[in-house]
Amino acid sequence: MSRVRVLVGTRKGAFILTADGTRSRWDVSGPHFPGWEIYHVAGSPAEPERLFASQSGGWFGQVIQRSDDGGTSWAPVGNTFAYEGADEDGVPGTHQWYDGTPHPWEFARVWHLEPSATDPDTVLAGVEDAALFRSTDGGGSWTELSGLRGHGSGPHWQPGAGGLCLHTILPDPRDPARMTVAISAAGAFRTDDDGATWRPVNRGLRSDGIPDTDAEVGHCVHNLALHPSRPDTLFMQKHWDVMRSDDGGGKWYEISGDLPTDFGFPIDVHAHEPDTVYVVPITSDSEHFPPEGRLRVYRSRSGGHEWEPLTKGLPQEHCYVNVLRDAMAVDSLDTCGVYFGTTGGQVYASADAGERWEPIVRDLPAVLSVEVQTLP
Amino acid sequence: MSTVRIKLPTHLRRLAGVDGLVELAIDGAVTQCAVLDALEHRHPQLRGTVRDPSTGRRRPFVRFFACEQDLSHDAPDHPLPAPVAAGTEPFLVVGAMAGG
Numbered sequence: 001m002s003r004v005r006v007l008v009g010t011r012k013g014a015f016i017l018t019a020d021g022t023r024s025r026w027d028v029s030g031p032h033f034p035g036w037e038i039y040h041v042a043g044s045p046a047e048p049e050r051l052f053a054s055q056s057g058g059w060f061g062q063v064i065q066r067s068d069d070g071g072t073s074w075a076p077v078g079n080t081f082a083y084e085g086a087d088e089d090g091v092p093g094t095h096q097w098y099d100g101t102p103h104p105w106e107f108a109r110v111w112h113l114e115p116s117a118t119d120p121d122t123v124l125a126g127v128e129d130a131a132l133f134r135s136t137d138g139g140g141s142w143t144e145l146s147g148l149r150g151h152g153s154g155p156h157w158q159p160g161a162g163g164l165c166l167h168t169i170l171p172d173p174r175d176p177a178r179m180t181v182a183i184s185a186a187g188a189f190r191t192d193d194d195g196a197t198w199r200p201v202n203r204g205l206r207s208d209g210i211p212d213t214d215a216e217v218g219h220c221v222h223n224l225a226l227h228p229s230r231p232d233t234l235f236m237q238k239h240w241d242v243m244r245s246d247d248g249g250g251k252w253y254e255i256s257g258d259l260p261t262d263f264g265f266p267i268d269v270h271a272h273e274p275d276t277v278y279v280v281p282i283t284s285d286s287e288h289f290p291p292e293g294r295l296r297v298y299r300s301r302s303g304g305h306e307w308e309p310l311t312k313g314l315p316q317e318h319c320y321v322n323v324l325r326d327a328m329a330v331d332s333l334d335t336c337g338v339y340f341g342t343t344g345g346q347v348y349a350s351a352d353a354g355e356r357w358e359p360i361v362r363d364l365p366a367v368l369s370v371e372v373q374t375l376p
Numbered sequence: 377m378s379t380v381r382i383k384l385p386t387h388l389r390r391l392a393g394v395d396g397l398v399e400l401a402i403d404g405a406v407t408q409c410a411v412l413d414a415l416e417h418r419h420p421q422l423r424g425t426v427r428d429p430s431t432g433r434r435r436p437f438v439r440f441f442a443c444e445q446d447l448s449h450d451a452p453d454h455p456l457p458a459p460v461a462a463g464t465e466p467f468l469v470v471g472a473m474a475g476g
């Protein structure tokens with residue numbers, strides 16, 4: 001029988017939740033790396049027992065951990081993320097600071113790890129300050145794909161409230177040379193040549209918080225998702241607005257439709273239905289909690305515009321948690337499981353595509369990320 | 377040759393997989409730099425955690441104490457106190473009190 005392994009990153013450690021295909025009884029292991037911020041834990045599709053974890057903290061910086069036994073044991077690997085193009089003073093150029101003044105690029109942390117679909121030794125890392133790094137030796141060493149920062153608009157990128165972070169990496173399952181990444185608050189960018197050259201793909205986005213509302217860059221994209229069977233269709237949760245593109249980011253259009261609010265962080269797609277999309281509406285950018293204190297996942301089965309609230313098993317009063325951008329994931333069992341974690345430390349699971357929810361755990365530290373592995 | 381004893385904070389002891397004090401043999405002058413180089417050589421998983429890998433400087437929330445003195449702002453190549461070099465007093469790597 002198939003199994004699922006849910007990889008949870010929190011403000012104070014990582015947790016691994018496992019269950020068989022019924023997804024009714026869960027084993028919880030952790031905290032792994034107690035006391036450290038775990039921005040992301042991800043498994044290799046090519047070798048599912050190989051996991052990578054981004055471990056960081058304000059005191060001791062960045063550590064990357066790797067497990068080759070499904071999270072039973074871990075070992076630190078390479079943690080040097082050196083930006084390309086440093087001058088004689090070691091400064092690899094500047095981006096804009098919050099006040100619009102130039103600010104040197106400085107590595108802060110790894111937000112997201114994206115292991116290769118085919119090679120267990122290859123993994124991408126999206127980092128703050130926004131850049132993309134790649135390791136081809138299992139995390140031992142990291143090289144920047146500097147064409148992204150260097151494509152032209154990099155000096156104009158400005159951080160969002162959470163920092164200038166590259167938080168989403170979407171490889172195209174048809175073409176290993178093509179991928180789309182998202183940066184807060186710069187926007188979405190695409191490469192068609194394995195990261196050598198990049199271009200912004202933000203046409204159609206409008207953001208009231210920037211001087212030129214439909215600028216080529218400067219949009220605070222919170223998360224992107226695609227279905228592997230239809231990789232030209234991209235879904236986006238922007239700071240405000242839920243968006244869709246049917247041409248790989250060439251042009252975006254709004255699909256917020258009848259959502260109670262179109263602010264939010266994560267977005268994900270059903271494992272078997274490319275038009276079924278999930279978001280978690282959040283009141284506003286100043287009120288990071290669900291509208292009316294009711295935690296609702298919204299599902300569209302028509303690729304957007306029409307949305308239905310999914311509430312069974314979720315708190316419908318006095319709930320003021322947030323769900324962060326990397327904290328939602330789906331499994332690929334026959335009945336698609338959907339999972340998300342909250343800043344209140346709950347990890348909710350639905351074994352029936354969102355109809356009913358149950359908490360796997362209720363009292364973890366604030367959840368930063370949730371990933372799911374579907375195992376044989 | 378001197379034998380220096382280093383006390384690491386909990387997070388770094390776990391990362392290095394050690395209990396208690398770390399004892400390091402230092403050949404030559406016993407300085408912050410020599411001690412940290414030897415520590416990272418023995419435990420490469422600590423590289424980048426005490427000193428920023430891009431600048432080589434002490435991380436802002438890391439402090440160095442010994443003999444009831446704060447040595448954090450001493451030059452990296454400044455000799456450490458004689459009792460540290462003699463191994464009678466430990467060199468303390470401390471996570472600054474901050475955060476929650």
